[in-house]
Amino acid sequence: MYQVFISTYQGLEDILIEELKELGISPSRLKVSRRGVSVSGCDLKDIYTFNYLLRTALRVLINLDHLRINSANDLYDAARNIDWSEWFSVRQSFKIDAIANNSEFFRNSLYAARLVKDAIVDNFRDNEGKRPSVDFDYPDVKIHVLISGNTTTLSIDSSGESLHKRGYKSGIFRAPISEVLAAAMLKQAGFNSKMNLFDPMCGSGTILCEGYLLATNTPAGKFRRHWAFQEWKNYDKGEFLNLIDSCNANITKFSGSIYGTDLVGNNVGLTKSNLGNVGYSSGRIEKADFFESANHFNVESGLLLTNPPYGERLELSEARDFYKNMGDQFKQQFSGWTAGVFSANIPALKGLGLKPRRRIPLWNGPLEGRLFLYDLY
Template structure:
């Protein structure tokens, strides 16, 4: 426990409790939920593990310093005092991402530039040379978080957002973010214990995330790199052991995962992405119009999908959503169907009473994740021939 340090995992609105649960399951200690974030403690190996395995985290930060600031000069002075030479040399590159929630400081870019100047000036004054800024592939990515007068300076151990899993080379119109897809699946209670369908699968994100959950495959196993791999104290052998031990915890999946889409271009993209994720054994993608399909087995079925909202697609929404309800009611008995939409008016036309409604955001769009429990019709109707 002596080598443990505090970390903060960032997430999306509504996923804080799921992320906290993921962290506890992986072995985190002192787990505390915040606003779109969860703080926790672990050691270096655990930092590698959470980057590799968390499904609902966007970033994992390692806080270095928290302080109160009254103005931009305070920020400059506090950042200048930090021993940046312990993390990079003047031959390296760095980048600063800033998030500012304050009435006093309006521009996050300006605050990031102020912190950048402080680091550059410290190096120039100490060594006569300074590290360059590289916004795309820096050796050290620094995160600045300012809430009113409170400032936290952290190292970003992830780099690119963790929703960029590495398997998606092709996207469709209005693709769904991988973290959002995984969070929806976990909120829906998906655990791989029955058959699964995404009836409007687009580029295949939801079926892929569903298969990874069902088989307990680490979320970011296909990712090319994490920021911590460029840190001075990076332990490659330890990271290899973490990967190996995480892969040993995968499990077999004895049901089916199907994705439907009526657009040939979407089907091609989804098949490519399934192949990239090495999940061809678990997922089958079909070119089908959901409204012309029906349930093929009498067993329980789990369904999660992201129908069009009308944001970027030209569809008559009311009749489209009525069709969703009719298809579920008439052709998909014994199904738990979950869908996400930001078109709350169109949702009224589904014609089914949702048993759950959860507020989420798809990008900046306020949305609802809703659950419809489709039963097998009344027993009276079923046995009226007696």
């Protein structure tokens, strides 16, 4: 049985806990920390499940050792004593990601990474007479080393690429919101399969795609093609394929409708294509200026959820005007709706001019923002 650490963005820890409870994980196995949740007593099937289903997870790490160190050599010894051959073979490549905070032995995380790399190489060489190679760009196996003061955690990454990369995006968009954050916002706003969803500034359509996945109970990983655990020696392909089948069998119907607008025609195309990739082609996505068209779909109620431009290039007064105009549209055109606006421009967001039902601190990666939720009457 393994101890697992599931990382997420700061501010999403409680939603991640809720997701884990929904999967039937007993609260006694869960421990929250900053930017993540530890889960004890996990088997490989749990690890596959977390990677396939969790919407608010970024990475699932398996804890291989957690210890106090009194010298740099203690880190080498700990890594030297792990049975790496349980996880990967000498023919596979690996990479070490190390972080060292407040350590008297490791001023430099590169030194920690090199020691662990040496320990792994020495371990294989002693046991098998050969060593695996290091690949910084496309390693088969990624090992994480976290040194915090005098404690060290060595773990192996079961996810590979961050889990916000769901695999359904067709094109590159300049300022997308993270899929993980979009899913968390939809959950906080209480979105479900009977509601309509409208993003008036939809960009590449992340909120709309995540809304469809959430409402239909479609697994977050359904469109992803690869996870790091598939490279492990102990990968049980049959178990993973069974899990995929049983999770996909729980996909349900969506009885709401999805609407989107954006000023930029290219974004409209991207959103349509991304929605098509998740299996929803009947959305109404149009090129329009929200301030001119507002609720031109004439929909009675639903969830309006959006992340407008933060206005980094605007003066605060211009950004305030932009948000104030949004608030005016909400009041005039969307009575009966729930609205949610996420922005990292908190002063401008406050200028929206309506009293939020909830103000939720959330981070879009390193950017601190707020999700304001409104009931519009």
